[in-house]
Amino acid sequence: MTTPDVLIIGGGLHGLSAALHLARGGATVSLLERRFVGRHASGASAAGVRTLGRNPLELPLSMGAMQMWHSISDLVGDDCGFVAQGQLRVYETDTQADRELARVAALRAAGHENEVMIDQQTLRGLVPGINDKFIGACYAPTDGAADPHRTLVAFRAAAQQAGVQLHEGSGVSALSRDGSRWTIDSEAGRFSAASVINASGAWGARVASLVGEEIPMAAKASMMMVTERIEAMIRPVVSIVGRSLSFKQSSQGTLVLGGGIQGRYDLDREETTLDFRALAAGASAACELMPAVRGLRINRCWSGLEGKTPDLLPVIGPSTVAAGLYHVFGFSGHGFQLVPAAGAAVAEMVATGRPPATLSPFSAARFTTRDVAA
Amino acid sequence: MNSRHDILIVGAGPAGMAAAIELRRLGFAPLVVDEQSAPGGQIWRDVERPRPDALRNALGPDYAAGAEVAGQFRASGVDYRPGTRMWHIEPGLRVFLSQAGKAFVAEPKALLLATGAQERPAPIPGWTLPGVLTVGAAQILMKGSGQIPERPVWIAGSGPLPILYMRQLVAAGGQVAGYLDTTPRGAALRALPHLRSALRGWADLRKGLAWMRALKAGGLHIEKHVTDLVATGTERLEALSYRTADGKAHRVEAEVLLLHEGVVPSIHGTLSVDCAHVWDEAQAALRPALDDWGMTSVEGLYVAGDGAGIAGVRAALARGRLAAQGIAARLGREAGAAEVAGARAELRAASASRGFLDAVFPAPGSSVEIPDDTIVCRCEELTAGEIRAAARIHRGGPNQVKAVTRCGMGPCQGRQCGYTVNRILASAYGQSQADVGFFRIRPPLKPVTLQELAALDEGREAP
Ligand SMILES: Cc1cc2nc3c(=O)[nH]c(=O)nc-3n(C[C@H](O)[C@H](O)[C@H](O)COP(=O)(O)OP(=O)(O)OC[C@H]3O[C@@H](n4cnc5c(N)ncnc54)[C@H](O)[C@@H]3O)c2cc1C
Numbered sequence: 001m002t003t004p005d006v007l008i009i010g011g012g013l014h015g016l017s018a019a020l021h022l023a024r025g026g027a028t029v030s031l032l033e034r035r036f037v038g039r040h041a042s043g044a045s046a047a048g049v050r051t052l053g054r055n056p057l058e059l060p061l062s063m064g065a066m067q068m069w070h071s072i073s074d075l076v077g078d079d080c081g082f083v084a085q086g087q088l089r090v091y092e093t094d095t096q097a098d099r100e101l102a103r104v105a106a107l108r109a110a111g112h113e114n115e116v117m118i119d120q121q122t123l124r125g126l127v128p129g130i131n132d133k134f135i136g137a138c139y140a141p142t143d144g145a146a147d148p149h150r151t152l153v154a155f156r157a158a159a160q161q162a163g164v165q166l167h168e169g170s171g172v173s174a175l176s177r178d179g180s181r182w183t184i185d186s187e188a189g190r191f192s193a194a195s196v197i198n199a200s201g202a203w204g205a206r207v208a209s210l211v212g213e214e215i216p217m218a219a220k221a222s223m224m225m226v227t228e229r230i231e232a233m234i235r236p237v238v239s240i241v242g243r244s245l246s247f248k249q250s251s252q253g254t255l256v257l258g259g260g261i262q263g264r265y266d267l268d269r270e271e272t273t274l275d276f277r278a279l280a281a282g283a284s285a286a287c288e289l290m291p292a293v294r295g296l297r298i299n300r301c302w303s304g305l306e307g308k309t310p311d312l313l314p315v316i317g318p319s320t321v322a323a324g325l326y327h328v329f330g331f332s333g334h335g336f337q338l339v340p341a342a343g344a345a346v347a348e349m350v351a352t353g354r355p356p357a358t359l360s361p362f363s364a365a366r367f368t369t370r371d372v373a374a
Numbered sequence: 375m376n377s378r379h380d381i382l383i384v385g386a387g388p389a390g391m392a393a394a395i396e397l398r399r400l401g402f403a404p405l406v407v408d409e410q411s412a413p414g415g416q417i418w419r420d421v422e423r424p425r426p427d428a429l430r431n432a433l434g435p436d437y438a439a440g441a442e443v444a445g446q447f448r449a450s451g452v453d454y455r456p457g458t459r460m461w462h463i464e465p466g467l468r469v470f471l472s473q474a475g476k477a478f479v480a481e482p483k484a485l486l487l488a489t490g491a492q493e494r495p496a497p498i499p500g501w502t503l504p505g506v507l508t509v510g511a512a513q514i515l516m517k518g519s520g521q522i523p524e525r526p527v528w529i530a531g532s533g534p535l536p537i538l539y540m541r542q543l544v545a546a547g548g549q550v551a552g553y554l555d556t557t558p559r560g561a562a563l564r565a566l567p568h569l570r571s572a573l574r575g576w577a578d579l580r581k582g583l584a585w586m587r588a589l590k591a592g593g594l595h596i597e598k599h600v601t602d603l604v605a606t607g608t609e610r611l612e613a614l615s616y617r618t619a620d621g622k623a624h625r626v627e628a629e630v631l632l633l634h635e636g637v638v639p640s641i642h643g644t645l646s647v648d649c650a651h652v653w654d655e656a657q658a659a660l661r662p663a664l665d666d667w668g669m670t671s672v673e674g675l676y677v678a679g680d681g682a683g684i685a686g687v688r689a690a691l692a693r694g695r696l697a698a699q700g701i702a703a704r705l706g707r708e709a710g711a712a713e714v715a716g717a718r719a720e721l722r723a724a725s726a727s728r729g730f731l732d733a734v735f736p737a738p739g740s741s742v743e744i745p746d747d748t749i750v751c752r753c754e755e756l757t758a759g760e761i762r763a764a765a766r767i768h769r770g771g772p773n774q775v776k777a778v779t780r781c782g783m784g785p786c787q788g789r790q791c792g793y794t795v796n797r798i799l800a801s802a803y804g805q806s807q808a809d810v811g812f813f814r815i816r817p818p819l820k821p822v823t824l825q826e827l828a829a830l831d832e833g834r835e836a837p
Contacts, residue, residue, distance in 0.1 A: 283825075
């Protein structure tokens with residue numbers, strides 16, 4: 001039997017990041033991944049590194065993550081393909097403009113200066129060829145995007161160098177508490193650990209239910225399309241107010257289109273299927289945004305499975321029913337940006353036994369308490 | 375614009391045309407689509423086009439025979455849409471197609487994929503240099519625009535196609551600089567047990583042997599059991615180096631090199647909807663698992679022709695008819711017992727020489743190491759060495775290697791690198807090629823433009 005201090009369930013970026021920070025803090029760490037590292041959400045991600053338009057409750061954690069992204073090679077020894085090309089949210093109507101203005105004003109009042117409003121002329125300078133109907137945008141100039149596969153390779157290598165034992169093809173099937181330790185049964189055999197971290201993504205609520213804990217969570221299967229390569233034409237990542245579209249050009253020159261357009265999924269078979277009628281709406285939004293891209297060929301489409309909570313905020317915190325079990329899952333489609341900071345916060349929580357303040361909006365207890373109040 | 379047909383046939387080669395003709399005879403009205411602009415498929419590409427006698431003679435009687443089938447196909451009154459690509463199949467047989475820049479959807483009760491085969495990629499160092507192409511591509515040029523290389527061409531590889539092509543090329547006035555036969559030593563011996571069955575397909579074999587004799591009599595320079603083939607050049611192909619059976623190294627100047635290592639079923643469509651597949655050891659390739667009528671493990675989805683396993687034109691015609699009869703029965707109209715028996719007997723006869731051919735021209739297996747500096751993935755320009763390095767770190771299957779290297783993510787959708795990655799991983803892990811498996815297939819199966827896809831959105835009813 002292997003007996004690490006901490007056992008992590010799930011080899012997505014959040015499992016890897018928590019593992020890395022814990023191991024650097026001196027803990028012995030084993031990580032069990034059912035398929036292979038990055039098989040699900042983390043390998044499918046659009047990898048947008050975005051504070052723009054985030055729920056304000058996530059901003060304290062997200063701002064910390066942003067700082068870490070700007071020096072990500074200090075953490076993992078590689079820049080993860082991160083480029084701070086900025087992110088934009090464009091709008092078409094005055095009503096939308098007013099609403100965005102009010103939102104950004106509220107952000108600033110709360111001390112967050114990540115977003116600014118820009119007018120149509122500035123917008124056209126940033127996105128040459130954008131359709132005239134878009135009259136302005138919110139702009140987060142220090143946001144950007146990374147390369148999801150490079151990020152996975154870098155976090156994996158850094159975690160292993162820090163001493164994390166990785167076991168792929170090793171799904172966890174049972175958890176039980178023995179005095180002060182956990183016993184974990186998996187395809188890689190039995191483990192005993194003082195603490196367990198549930199970083200199992202779309203299956204996070206299922207893993208929680210292994211100890212009888214009920215956490216309300218649905219899933220989502222966001223779809224992506226990538227086109228043939230073209231010459232560099234736009235730098236920032238662009239999204240449209242009120243529409244499911246995000247639009248960016250990768251460092252390879254391909255256009256990567258996403259934005260939460262939903263496909264279908266099957267959690268038992270761990271599979272997603274694309275819905276091309278829904279993707280057609282995304283393609284049509286992209287053609288509207290930048291008429292020049294109409295003739296580009298789509299090379300590849302895919303989707304990834306991720307947990308979706310009722311309030312679209314992740315669950316990061318101690319289990320409400322079992323001591324020594326911590327959750328970090330349910331990022332609801334925007335967890336990539338949070339990866340470096342969430343792992344650090346989880347490591348701190350495990351080391352000190354209590355979640356740091358940045359995690360307070362994400363406790364698993366929030367669902368039970370609200371249910372009681374309702 | 376959406377199709378209302380009960381039956382959709384994709385591919386108007388021998389199998390697709392035979393199926394359409396049979397379905398028309400049985401009183402059905404299928405829709406047939408093909409991305410080419412005329413019927414014929416690969417073997418009978420552009421067969422309807424009027425051409426000079428010299429070229430017609432060079433292409434031979436087997437090619438000319440296609441005109442008759444194409445004529446019957448046209449005369450059957452089938453709804454045929456050329457220039458139409460199928461680019462996605464959703465579960466429940468919802469099929470996405472594009473014609474003239476507009477996407478449309480078909481929801482047939484039966485879908486027949488008669489999408490044929492593709493050449494197995496033949497990666498050698500330097501195969502991406504201009505001046506290096508495949509025998510299949512050169513043959514397309516000859517059939518399509520009557521293009522004959524002006525200068526002598528080198529041909530390297532193994533299989534029936536190089537022999538056929540050389541014969542056609544010479545007859546059309548082209549020149550072969552030399553044939554570097556990469557068939558390994560001992561293959562002929564291993565093929566012997568299949569000879570008895572093959573003799574029933576004697577006519578085909580005799581034809582092949584006669585072509586070879588004629589080519590030799592014409593002074594063709596042949597090297598047998600060639601290994602270590604390398605194409606070199608700075609801007610384009612300039613020279614070839616290779617080793618002959620006696621162990622000697624050679625270097626020759628070359629302007630054009632045509633490669634060929636056999637053909638494999640096109641499986642992207644069936645893989646994309648998770649049909650069960652089997653690994654065909656003799657052909658070192660995947661093929662869909664099919665019932666007696668050519669139906670896959672997905673209800674209502676059929677495959678006929680070389681997509682069902684490489685077996686040639688005669689078998690493709692028979693399989694097309696059988697699939698049509700199976701589809702007809704499924705839709706409530708049985709074909710006559712005699713017709714079914716006839717098609718089955720024809721398929722058996724047409725398949726008789728297959729075991730022999732597979733053994734005489736074995737696919738390069740995982741024991742033949744691809745040199746580290748050879749490009750494997752042309753789209754992302756990745757070498758065999760880079761794939762091996764990823765395999766050493768991640769110890770994962772093709773999908774994991776794809777995720778960390780981008781190999782197979784480009785526009786060819788892994789058609790150019792899938793089997794090569796399979797071979798490299800099998801050898802790196804000491805596993806069988808069957809156990810290593812293939813990439814997961816991501817749509818679209820064929821490129822579709824943003825505008826074409828967007829057209830589907832305009833057709834949407836308001837919520
Ligand atoms: C298409 C798409 C686009 C996205 N775009 C963005 C974006 O632009 N910006 C952004 O910030 N975020 C984005 N996201 C979200 C982000 O990618 C995810 O929030 C993040 O990757 C989640 O990481 P994770 O580690 O929680 O989950 P995952 O990467 O899914 O990892 C969970 C792992 O747990 C494993 N597992 C499950 N059950 C078990 C078990 N019982 N035993 C062992 N292992 C188990 C799974 O196999 C899986 O590998 C996107 C997501 C998708 C799908």
